[in-house]
Amino acid sequence: MHPADSTQPTETTSTLAKAASAALILTGLFGAAAASAGECPAGKTGVDVTKPGAMSPAGVTDNVISSIDLKGYGSAGHQLRMRRLVVQPGGIVPWHSHAERPANILVVSGSITEYRSTCAVPITHNEGEVTAESGNLAHWWKNNTNKPTVLISADVLPPMKSADGMM
Numbered sequence: 001m002h003p004a005d006s007t008q009p010t011e012t013t014s015t016l017a018k019a020a021s022a023a024l025i026l027t028g029l030f031g032a033a034a035a036s037a038g039e040c041p042a043g044k045t046g047v048d049v050t051k052p053g054a055m056s057p058a059g060v061t062d063n064v065i066s067s068i069d070l071k072g073y074g075s076a077g078h079q080l081r082m083r084r085l086v087v088q089p090g091g092i093v094p095w096h097s098h099a100e101r102p103a104n105i106l107v108v109s110g111s112i113t114e115y116r117s118t119c120a121v122p123i124t125h126n127e128g129e130v131t132a133e134s135g136n137l138a139h140w141w142k143n144n145t146n147k148p149t150v151l152i153s154a155d156v157l158p159p160m161k162s163a164d165g166m167m
Helices: 011-030
Strands: 058-069 079-097 103-109 111-116 123-126 129-133 138-142 149-157
Touching: 103 123, 111 149, 123 129
Parallel strands: none
Antiparallel strands: 058 079, 079 138, 079 149, 103 129, 103 149, 111 123, 111 138
């Protein structure tokens, strides 16, 4: 039976309710249509126009705040997870790919600079902005400010991937 068909509360429906509540709270904080994140300027896009950057995390905490097993939704082995990352001044989210792991990132507070394989120049993401990460994209992020930056990441973790070390 599909979890949504059950009349009894389950761990999955409880988790879904928590995720829905979090979405409503975020909508209330940032408005019904959060701003789209900074984009790559015209003429600066391409394939692998920025080479791999920092390969190790520094000054960043990454905590899973919710996770849903998607096997009951036709995606056996996949996990939908929500994480809270705090990137300290000078902190780094290391180079990683989104070829197998789509994500949406909300900048809750502060700002952060992204170094993206598909853009020849850095992109700054500010408080309240959301950026989508998917497909042929690899990148790294650095907090170039003097204040911590807080991010909420919602991503789909593919089968056979460890949640550890996957920023």
